[in-house]
Amino acid sequence: MLTTKLPPFIISSDLTEEEKDQKYEELVAQWVNKVNDTLKTLIAKIANENGVPAQEAGQIRVFGRLTAPKKFNAEMDLAHRRIDYLIPAELLYGIDQQSIGVDLQTFLKSMKEFYPTHKRTDAVNAMNMDRQEGDEQDFKYIYKLKKLMQKFCTPIVEVDEDDEASVLAKAFHQQKRAKYGKGSKNITKKLEEDGDQLQKIVDDKKEKNEKKGEKERVLKRKRYHNFTRTMMAHEFLSYRRVDRFFHRATVKFDGDSESSRPFVLLSAKGDLFLDGQVRAMIALFVAIVRGYVPADIVECVFDEEYPNLVPCPFVPTTGFHASEMNYSTWEGRMNAVLTPRFNETWKKGWKSVSIREAIHEFEYEVQKTISKAWNTNGEEVPLSRDLPAVEEWVETYLKPWSKRANEQYNDYCLWKKAREEVMDSENPDASVWEILTPPLSSISNEVPHLYAKVLELLRKADESGQWPSTTAKRQLVMVSTTNNENEESTTSKSLCVQQLKAQAGTFEKTCAYSFKEGQGGASGSFSVGAMPGQCDQPKANTLFPELMKAAFELEIALCPNREPSSTIAINRNAQFRPHIDSGAGAGQSRSLIVALGNYTGGELMVEGAKNDIRYKPLEFNGWTERHWVRPFKGERYSLVWFTPKGCDGVHGIDLCI
């Protein structure tokens, strides 16, 4: 909350309307100045307290005020937003140029300046002018980048009646319009009469369109879970809309001179972006343009069927600055321009030339500050070289990431090829992995001495029929197979369909998979040891005391220097989807994991890196690093030793009898 002292907004009723307006303007101007002063001091103070250098502290500026109705919610009522990043243009110096012998300096010099303006046509004109000047190569290049950027967006496609997901998406959209949109009253009435049937709306609309000879079109959302660290594929929110991803401007801050370094402004438009999403889109784009990963990796990143996570890299936060908010619905209701621009329809709001100019000036000022921030040591760097901050990010972050991403991409190609081969089989999903996973005969059944006792006790626990059921929360992140082959699965296989059904309120779930307790095929997961605070202590402590003791002893034998853990997760034939472990870790917060049994495949993936953990223990941070298990053949047990927050200093071995 920002508070600042100001005289009250009192306007005498004796004034004429014109004088009242003038007085109001004066008061607003005073208010604006005062708020901006307070913001400046406050940001400087916060930056100082956090050790952030002044030029990197960020800026917020207020340009005016408008009274909104109480119901207005700036976050919830947003129609769409634009996010901007300013990056040094050399990040787009790609293999294409290198292959035709253009060096970095020539590339940077050839980049023509164009600015974004409030009138979009200006920007378009600027680009058109460039084209007329006729640098064929340059134009081709920009066009190619544009095509690539489009692949990151959500397309509008014709509704495919055989595709349940797009039919539902259309129905959902129409239902929403029926509630809030144009001509909504009639449709809402109809809905009330007919009941809330999604399919009905689709059918009616389809009939109408067929008469008109038109095809239905629908926005095809995609999953952006690979572009964030905080959302997994199975969570509804990972389905997002990205309307545009584009090159908005090329700017040179030292004038358009020979030695002036160009910066490129990249923008993304959508309704709601996931944490880090745009930074990841830009970083992946850069990695492709620079030729570190193939362009087809975009297909892999968005492939709904591919069960692996493909973590995307992130660009440094340096370039992130302004974004534009669009409240189209509220502009009508408030009779005001809420997104600064030229407009003749609405009476009030951010439409005056002076406000628009002030905003553009501020935008330019901010971008200039950012261009300086990219040049970390402030020294003049010749155009034949990358800025040091760029070089560092590329060498220490982007290239190592690309190495792993290429491995994942190759894996994707193998998977895709195998899938094509088994397309017509009864259960293509399972058959793909049947092909990709080595046969059981390829491994030795020998059990290393250290593990023999634990494995024997695990098998005994399995045979006892008392293997505890998995908690619902854990089941969400496990690939499920139903025990009973004849049992009809109640959930659709497609995450997208699940997502849409839930969104439309057909059933209430926060996640695309649902399980009954004890479902999940032959797989299962439970814990032994200590649980923090009020949680019930694991039943398995008393159910399998011998196994518990042997398992805690195994940790000490495997890692004598590791502080003994308080708790162990014990998994049987569990193929985990990408997840992070729930809760938080205590102390060193690294979990120890190892797998046992006669199986092939089943590697543990950690942030895209493949780890064979069969009788090979591995330490990793399960609370921050996303991890999952690749499909496997055979019998696979895994033990995860960890100490959750609240169990600090507790050693599970001390709880054993």
Ligand SMILES: O=C(O)CCC(=O)C(=O)O
């Ligand atoms: O079985 C594995 O390899 C992974 C286990 C895991 O991630 C977990 O128990 O949370």
Ligand SMILES: [Fe+2]
């Ligand atoms: Fe885990």
